[in-house]
Amino acid sequence: MFRFECKACGQWHEGMPAFDAEAPLFYYLIPEPERAARCELSSDVCVVDGKYFFVRGCIEIPVHGADEPFVWGVWVSLSEASFSQYLDSYDEPRRAHLGPFFGWLSASFKVYPETEGSLKTHVHLRDDGVRPYIELEHTDHPLALEQRQGIDAARLAQIYAAYMHA
Template structure:
């Protein structure tokens, strides 16, 4: 088996093993805007985003537990939420008492290999100020990624996630 290393896009350091997360910088609809439209129509930071002052997004983690080792693979994705949910997160970001508060939203990113789940319902659980909200699919969701979230994934599926994201193409270049 080949040893794997990768350069983390957050800290810039080289790490051993395979990445255990993959993130999206913006919701798809915002990312697809031209440079000037992004400037004119959006406000965003690494955790919150608004589009046309009428659509609101928060960034969180959609975690898939590993079955072959400790830990999980986390998709860093955006959820479109109501203005009330967006404002609650904004106002309670540092409030430890808000931890565990529940909300709902819909997935605002197309995850590679799973185009059919964009717009699917998400349950949101707010965490402490050091952790992004946790996103999960409702128990009634029947698509493949919801099953992965419920049942966990092994090494081969983890590897497949990274292949779908182009990780191995980039690391061998």
């Protein structure tokens, strides 16, 4: 089992942490009193004003020496056509052959420079109801680099501390 020491609290934690957002960043730009009328939000999809379409997926970061990746649960915008294909295949057990779909990351992270509207993605559907895998465009953005190169336990501990002890 993966273990790491949190530098903020000094404790050892077991198991791979994961962090996710309940809605796309764009959703939070809508004034709260207007959200019920303008937004449709479920655990996996979000539509704003009937013309902005988002799906929830996973950015997986390899952790050196670990059997499983660290996962950021994020939201990505899709075109209406791609979103329709996603919805049409939502309940299909075999859908990994569809796509990938182009999208823009709609997320913000405490531990990375700005990402909203600046990171292109490819949304890869997965079979058996597993949330899509989000592949970031190959850039020099730290998040994209970490997705490609992986991180060590010390970096994971930094991320954990930033979210759990800030």
